[in-house]
Amino acid sequence: MSLYLDQIRVIIWKDLLLELRTRERIAAMGAFAVLAGVLFNYSLDQARVAPQDVAAGLIWMTLVFGGLLGVGRTFHLEAQDGAMDGVLMSPAPKDAVYLGKTLANFALLFPVALLVLGVFWLFFGLDLGSNPGILVLALGLGALGFVALSTLFAAVSSGTHMGETLLPILVFPLLVPMVVYGAGVTGRILVGRPVEEVLGNVRLLAAFALIALAAGAVLFRFVVED
Amino acid sequence: MSITGMRRTGTGLAVVGLLALMFVYWLSFFWVSTEAAQGVAQRIFYVHVPAAWTTFFAFGLCALTSAMYLWLRDERLDRAAVAAAEGGMIFGTIMLTTGPLWGRIAWGTYWTWEPRLTLTLLLWFIFLGYFMVRSSTENPEKGKRFAAVVAIVGALDIPFIHVSVLWFRSLHPQPVVVRPEDGPALPADMLTLLMTSLAAFTVIFLGLFMLRYALEGLRRELDVRARKAAA
Amino acid sequence: MKLATESAPAVQATQTVIEARGLVREYGPVVAVDGVDLALGEGEFLAIFGPNGAGKSSLLGMLGGALRPTSGEVLIRGVPLDFSDGAWRRHVGVLSHKGFLYAHLTAEENLRFYGRLFGLKDLASRIPERLARVGLTDRARFEVRQLSHGMRQRLSLARALLHDPDVVLLDEPYTGLDPSAASVLRDVLRELRDGRRTVVMVTHNLSEGLQLSTRVTIQVEGRLAWEGPTASLEREGFEAFYHKVVEGRT
Numbered sequence: 001m002s003l004y005l006d007q008i009r010v011i012i013w014k015d016l017l018l019e020l021r022t023r024e025r026i027a028a029m030g031a032f033a034v035l036a037g038v039l040f041n042y043s044l045d046q047a048r049v050a051p052q053d054v055a056a057g058l059i060w061m062t063l064v065f066g067g068l069l070g071v072g073r074t075f076h077l078e079a080q081d082g083a084m085d086g087v088l089m090s091p092a093p094k095d096a097v098y099l100g101k102t103l104a105n106f107a108l109l110f111p112v113a114l115l116v117l118g119v120f121w122l123f124f125g126l127d128l129g130s131n132p133g134i135l136v137l138a139l140g141l142g143a144l145g146f147v148a149l150s151t152l153f154a155a156v157s158s159g160t161h162m163g164e165t166l167l168p169i170l171v172f173p174l175l176v177p178m179v180v181y182g183a184g185v186t187g188r189i190l191v192g193r194p195v196e197e198v199l200g201n202v203r204l205l206a207a208f209a210l211i212a213l214a215a216g217a218v219l220f221r222f223v224v225e226d
Numbered sequence: 227m228s229i230t231g232m233r234r235t236g237t238g239l240a241v242v243g244l245l246a247l248m249f250v251y252w253l254s255f256f257w258v259s260t261e262a263a264q265g266v267a268q269r270i271f272y273v274h275v276p277a278a279w280t281t282f283f284a285f286g287l288c289a290l291t292s293a294m295y296l297w298l299r300d301e302r303l304d305r306a307a308v309a310a311a312e313g314g315m316i317f318g319t320i321m322l323t324t325g326p327l328w329g330r331i332a333w334g335t336y337w338t339w340e341p342r343l344t345l346t347l348l349l350w351f352i353f354l355g356y357f358m359v360r361s362s363t364e365n366p367e368k369g370k371r372f373a374a375v376v377a378i379v380g381a382l383d384i385p386f387i388h389v390s391v392l393w394f395r396s397l398h399p400q401p402v403v404v405r406p407e408d409g410p411a412l413p414a415d416m417l418t419l420l421m422t423s424l425a426a427f428t429v430i431f432l433g434l435f436m437l438r439y440a441l442e443g444l445r446r447e448l449d450v451r452a453r454k455a456a457a
Numbered sequence: 458m459k460l461a462t463e464s465a466p467a468v469q470a471t472q473t474v475i476e477a478r479g480l481v482r483e484y485g486p487v488v489a490v491d492g493v494d495l496a497l498g499e500g501e502f503l504a505i506f507g508p509n510g511a512g513k514s515s516l517l518g519m520l521g522g523a524l525r526p527t528s529g530e531v532l533i534r535g536v537p538l539d540f541s542d543g544a545w546r547r548h549v550g551v552l553s554h555k556g557f558l559y560a561h562l563t564a565e566e567n568l569r570f571y572g573r574l575f576g577l578k579d580l581a582s583r584i585p586e587r588l589a590r591v592g593l594t595d596r597a598r599f600e601v602r603q604l605s606h607g608m609r610q611r612l613s614l615a616r617a618l619l620h621d622p623d624v625v626l627l628d629e630p631y632t633g634l635d636p637s638a639a640s641v642l643r644d645v646l647r648e649l650r651d652g653r654r655t656v657v658m659v660t661h662n663l664s665e666g667l668q669l670s671t672r673v674t675i676q677v678e679g680r681l682a683w684e685g686p687t688a689s690l691e692r693e694g695f696e697a698f699y700h701k702v703v704e705g706r707t
Contacts, residue, residue, distance in 0.1 A: 006573060013570075077559065077560075080560060081555060082556065085557060086616070088523070089521060089551055149379070156376070157359075160362040169355050173383075177383070177387055204390075222371050367484075453488065
């Protein structure tokens with residue numbers, strides 16, 4: 001068991017180290033988060049629409065689009081030099097490889113999610129509502145479910161001719177529950193509803209994330225085998 | 227059953243189903259009573275609802291055979307999955323075209339985010355992903371496995387999508403869309419027609435399914451023979 | 458020299474380490490490997506020669522558990538390869554012209570990564586020792602993309618052997634090597650002929666292959682057209698023999 005955990009740990013270490021050296025994904029996601037905020041400022045008629053009212057939806061859409069930007073490239077570096085083949089030929093179980101890559105993606109996406117929240121707070125004078133902690137939790141659980149699904153399908157799309165362009169088509173339909181519940185929690189908290197009202201949604205977000213992780217762990221081996 | 231047997235049975239079923247469907251059409255125009263609230267336009271219900279049920283049945287079949295394909299690696303299971311997926315996509319398209327038409331005529335709007343319609347739309351896109359992934363790999367075996375994964379994850383997600391869409395809908399009241407089957411119990415003649423239509427649709431689907439399965443088998447046979455001739 | 462009509466019998470070694478039975482590999486309509494049987498014991502060094510497209514890399518891929526056979530099976534120490542279980546992979550090391558290295562990690566980091574994936578404990582001492590063996594000690598902190606091709610191949614070799622595998626699979630290791638890297642490779646490969654390990658090497662380099670191997674096979678269009686002990690071959694006439702075998706099939 002400890003070898004299994006260590007294998008996951010070292011894959012996370014390797015992915016984060018690579019990201020540190022290349023900085024390609026975090027820069028893309030971070031820049032997207034900020035620039036999307038800018039564009040939203042110009043696309044909303046703020047005389048008619050109070051940002052506080054629409055922020056929940058916009059935050060989650062920014063997270064989804066920006067996240068896809070970063071996660072889509074998950075297997076890009078692996079494809080060069082056949083590095084992924086080396087990992088697949090090692091004794092590391094395929095589900096450990098999947099969990100390692102997914103958790104590394106989460107470590108990259110979660111700060112970006114917080115950044116998006118921060119950008120909206122800054123650009124639109126957002127009031128973070130009755131319970132920012134639950135907001136952060138919802139973002140975290142949503143991000144987890146998101147990376148669980150998109151890491152699996154990033155592996156699928158990088159094995160096709162179309163590559164990353166296929167990823168949104170595969171993933172967007174599946175993200176509907178996450179967006180519904182995530183934006184549901186966020187919207188309510190932002191308008192000051194009590195925490196008890198959103199706990200059901202938070203639980204559903206957690207269930208979604210858990211099932212996505214489990215499905216990914218089981219199915220990943222069928223995607224990467226040759 | 228041999229491939230020829232499948233073809234014959236499939237053709238037979240499809241013909242029977244189509245004849246039954248024509249009978250259903252006749253019944254829905256000339257026999258069944260008119261629904262009070264919506265008038266004549268409501269009759270599209272007898273095509274629209276069975277199409278929806280068939281789409282979901284097809285998807286369930288696709289996901290199940292996909293999972294078994296990954297487990298057992300029997301190529302015939304993959305053939306069944308793709309046959310089911312094609313059937314599902316056809317009926318899904320029918321459902322997605324009849325739905326908005328009905329909506330427009332009966333209530334004035336094409337699209338109201340009605341949960342069943344939304345779910346079918348999303349399912350249609352999952353099917354689309356299934357086919358796109360299947361045909362865009364270099365190695366066809368890989369494509370089949372990828373497609374199976376798409377179907378399985380889709381099937382796991384559908385319950386979540388259904389619940390979430392329903393919940394969302396309950397918060398945001400849309401124009402009241404009273405469907406006969408949501409309200410008080412269906413009158414007997416409507417129920418009979420609905421069931422008959424469902425049976426006809428299912429038979430057509432099974433017929434198409436078997437034909438498609440046989441076609442896939444023939445293609446594989448062709449590949450094998452071509453390879454033997456080349457060797 | 459005679460063309461054997463069947464493969465030579467399995468060796469007199471104590472145990473068959475790696476065995477292939479009826480291996481077939483298809484890519485859609487293309488048949489890359491068309492029914493291969495092979496048996497190698499401890500201490501054997503097999504050189505696989507053959508023209509491009511003969512399916513040598515696919516065969517090696519199946520032996521190493523990287524490719525799933527379309528039919529047939531591979532056994533390591535009598536146990537059929539189970540693609541889902543990873544433990545047997547500890548006994549197999551692979552070197553190919555793909556480096557299996559991360560360009561943006563240093564030499565040392567690459568070895569540390571693989572070492573931990575393989576569950577090796579003594580990396581602090583093992584890594585410097587292996588780097589020294591392939592002459593890369595002063596490049597340990599260099600990122601792989603800053604290394605020359607020859608140095609990368611040396612690092613790949615160190616990576617392949619890091620976990621002391623019983624079975625070593627080499628896919629065209631001499632390709633693109635400068636003479637100093639080639640000589641490092643030759644030395645390391647000679648060390649592998651220690652009687653314990655089993656090596657399979659696919660190569661175009663007939664002379665290197667003959668020098669190092671104990672058995673030779675020539676693969677043509679997915680089948681092993683000839684197989685036999687190296688001792689039974691004459692170095693000088695071998696190239697002519699090789700061409701005769703390759704053309705004899707077409």
